Amino acid sequence: MSKVLVFASMSLDGYVAGPDVSADHPMGVGGERLHDWMFTDPALPDRAVTDGVRAETGAVVVGRRTFDVGLRHWEDVPYPAPTFVVTHETRPDLPQAGGTFSFLAGVEAAVERAKTAAGERTVTLMGADVQRQALAAGLVDEVRISLVPVLLGGGAKLFDGLPAMTFSGPVGQVSFAVR
């Protein structure tokens, strides 16, 4: 069975995207600071985290907004795998170099199709709305948070308004200096 994964970078004040998401600001205004760590020296341990997700991902579910603003930046599917976009709009498949975008109505249907496509590999969820909806619906098996020492002050929160849920895993220890 495939595992359904939420992989998100989060600010200290709980935001996984900044405010006012647009094509010019696909992570929201200031939100790109959440992802800077992904593009650092390949020798740093952090790179093993993103490389690991890339290696294990067998299918992707992505929100419509993330798809809309992300495509011109990815110039392909976001991971080299079949990618299911959650939208009520009926659209034909959109093949790319690394995989095909398919369009499905509803997070449940998209996760179901992605699990079939992924086989034994991981289904990776992208986009704050899809991630939160999937958490609330009990569709998620694992969460990996990269806690980034920045304050965004606004945007989309992953963990607000969720029902009571039980997680299990070690405490994350994070230390940083204030300048």
Added chain:
Amino acid sequence: MSKVLVFASMSLDGYVAGPDVSADHPMGVGGERLHDWMFTDPALPDRAVTDGVRAETGAVVVGRRTFDVGLRHWEDVPYPAPTFVVTHETRPDLPQAGGTFSFLAGVEAAVERAKTAAGERTVTLMGADVQRQALAAGLVDEVRISLVPVLLGGGAKLFDGLPAMTFSGPVGQVSFAVR
């Protein structure tokens, strides 16, 4: 010079204490789940974190509410060091086995006195209000967050409503399962 440290356990939804703090619930209702990790097997790596703070702490600044609800649980000063309670009430010093509680008006005055008392050692801040006030006033040198995989849904947030600040340090990687 002493270093001023915020050491806090935080839930995934950003709370450092639960709602309705009282003598019966010194961490707020449900908030004790934030600190469970501190009382686990002494062989676990997490224990090194709390032992390290205990070893380096040369003085403590604590909020009045945390003092009021904490004293009967600590049955002493919270760390074996001089401890400065922020309150506008004038009170005589309160000696304990491990150090003396002194009472000062205002976070700035308390941090100043604690730095003198700590010498080269660390000033550790306790209590969400005092920690946030000290962050906002630019008095903090380092923050250590233990990100605990629980949702509290309410309580006190450390990082809400702060002015723009710059932090520097590595991203924290946290992974947990959803049951």
